[in-house]
Amino acid sequence: MSGTDVTADRTRTTDGEISLHHIPDPSRVAPLDARELSRHFFRRLAELEEGTEEYQYTRNTLIEMNMSLVRFAAGRFRHRGDDMEDIVQVGMIGLIKAIDRFEISREVEFTSFVLPYVTGEIKRFFRDTSWAVHVPRRLQELRLELAKARDELRTRLDRDPTTAELATLLDLPESEVVEAQLASNGYTSASLDAALTTDNGQDGESVLADFIGVEDEAMELVEDFHVLAPLVAQLPERDRRLLHLRFVEELTQGEIGERLGYSQMHVSRLIKQLIARLKSGMLADTDPV
Template identity: 75%
Template sequence: MAPTTEIQAAVPTRTELPVVTDPSQVAPADARALSKLFFDRLAHLEEGTPEHQYARNTLIEMNMSLVRYAAGRFRSRGPQEMEDIVQVGMIGLIKAIDRFELAREVEFTSFAVPYIVGEIKRFFRDTSWAVHVPRRLQEARVELAKATEELSSRLGRKPTTKELAELMNLPEQEVVNAMVASNGYTSSSLDAAVGGSEDGESVLADFIGAEDTDLELVEDLHSLAPLLAGLDERDRRIIHLRFVEELTQGQIGEQLGISQMHVSRLLQRVLTRLRQGMLTAH
């Protein structure tokens, strides 16, 4: 009977858990076996007790390798951001531990990894914006997406801004701001190919914007300014009366005390001079 007693003494009772000196150094294979034991005891321990806290903390440290494994999928990020990814992944691990039950008859690793990866992806979704957007609008965008999905399912149509504002308990203008902010989450290159185009070579830039003729006007005015400054006072006045005050040649003649025919000849001469000056400038 003595050997039996020794074996029983070596096996933890329902009120005992093995002492793991450094849980973070436990090999993954051993962590899987120990995790089952700790989860079984965790289910029978009262939350808030030292025993419960020890079991939970040990589970977290023993399974940190799952976080490092999941974070490895995003190793293309810089080392600084990887630290944030691991921290966020730890949140997913803790959530998985708090929600796992042995009765599910699935390996904890299979249960936990989706939680960890999901938390990391949520981190990217909430922080990776193409342009800077205030934090409150980033958060409102997430709530807006949830509210839109819920109302669309309930109403069978796209909800109005007023309906969204009522559900989100926000002013309508704040909902509109969240909608506008959503446009800052992603950006596309102007050289990005657009599918469905007939030539198969169209890019996004071909479909947005238009040639601004006013820009050419600005350039022309810039070139014209020194030419106008070179005119004598009478010629500048004729130009001003004709193109700024928009008087007729007859009205200009009355103001200058000359005939309409004379105004016409003077105007033609000045415009020809300006035109030649513009051609030379370009």
């Protein structure tokens, strides 16, 4: 081991394997040492029964030993301006998921396996807590100034200020204040599962999603069938039978070959040619003039 501040109590069995008993402070294990130690802990974890005290110790040690990987990944997001401790805590979720899903038998380095999990959780955190739509930074900053100005005028006037009054206080054109107010709507988004409030102020049983139309995939199938039907009707009898056996009766290519006296390779080739011809005909039918 290369680390000097942390050592693991270990002995060698008769087979020469390292048997790890205890690491005083896993979070202080040097990254290079953690990489080697993790291999042995993952092998041990695979042998233990989940829920036992030794299983929990082994899993927790793996988590603490590899926290440096989370800090490394979190450092790439330092420029986002959020509290680094919050980013690290989110990244820890990815680390735990990676440990629970890692399989030592696949002979993949854990460092390569874990980083996509950690960065994925951090990116999801920013996606869920950032602006719902892209807004220029100028308007993002103006939103904060607008909120302060509105609070100040509301206290001074004992009512909600007008756009003109906000523009005067901020020394900005009214059009720019209106633009910032509109941009503020992009900061948060409503959940489609959120209960709608009724006229008396109580939450009703309906949710926003109930009032939003969705695309009916079956309608697209109807259009496809409408275009496909005349193309199939123009095919020779043999080709129509091939399609019927394959896609209606759902026979295998081998079974179709036995019925028609063809080899499986020949059936495969014929079906591919048929599908390509029909696809070409459908695309030609939908191309704009």
